[in-house]
Amino acid sequence: MKQFATWNVNSLSIRLPQVLDWLAAHPVDALVLQETKLTDDKFPTADFGAAGWQVQWFGQKTYNGVALISREPATDIVKNIPGFADEQARVIAGTVGGVRVIGGYFPNGQAPGSDKFAYKMGWLDALRGWVGGQMQAHEQLVLMGDYNIAPEDRDVYDPVAWAGQIHCTPEERAQFRQLVELGLTDAFRLFEQPAKSWSWWDYRNLAFRRNQGLRIDHILVSAALKARVTACEIDRLPRKNERPSDHAPVVVTIDR
8 A cells, every 4th residue: 555644744843753753653655744944954854864764845934844755765856836936835746656746835825805815816726727737747646735725614613603714715615626626536535534523723722622623634636546545534643742733644545
């Protein structure tokens, strides 16, 4: 089998030991990280190398930052969306074991009607155009990351309170559907899942303890992989760590 995972670590400098421990317990074929919050010169390449991992990274001071960690070297590396001018480090892609792995930290968008929301819409349009081309070139493809979109009401702990709010707007959900319509499938929804399955919980108001969260971290798979997906799970355990990320890893398992 093959396994691919995504995790918004919300600062790799703080969470590095947790990531290395998680990888030791879950030797996935590839893990994409978001919000590393490190410039390229500060990325802990040696730490991953000492643990036997190959790494590709794309950083930015204070904000954003993405990485691709794999057991075998990734090839054909792309950073950010080709043809889309962007100063923010949000996308990293590479081919691992014949599978095109695209990891993204999708913009938050802040609030509907804001400049940041308009940036999010433009970014998503550009991503969709590029991913469509990638799918033509790579039959086996996974698009993973922190999407900052809860696709449906069942992905939100309180759909009424969140209606029309950022992550849950009709525009964002339409963008998610348009990605799926490229020929991708939400791997998590291929299986019966427990109710109230979230991947993110606010640090405030005891949200994790109360299980008040959102499912905004996703793995979309191409048609060639869909039939071979045997599981897709959210690993809640790292959210219980001391000084955890506010996100949990999501893992897809694919039969070879």
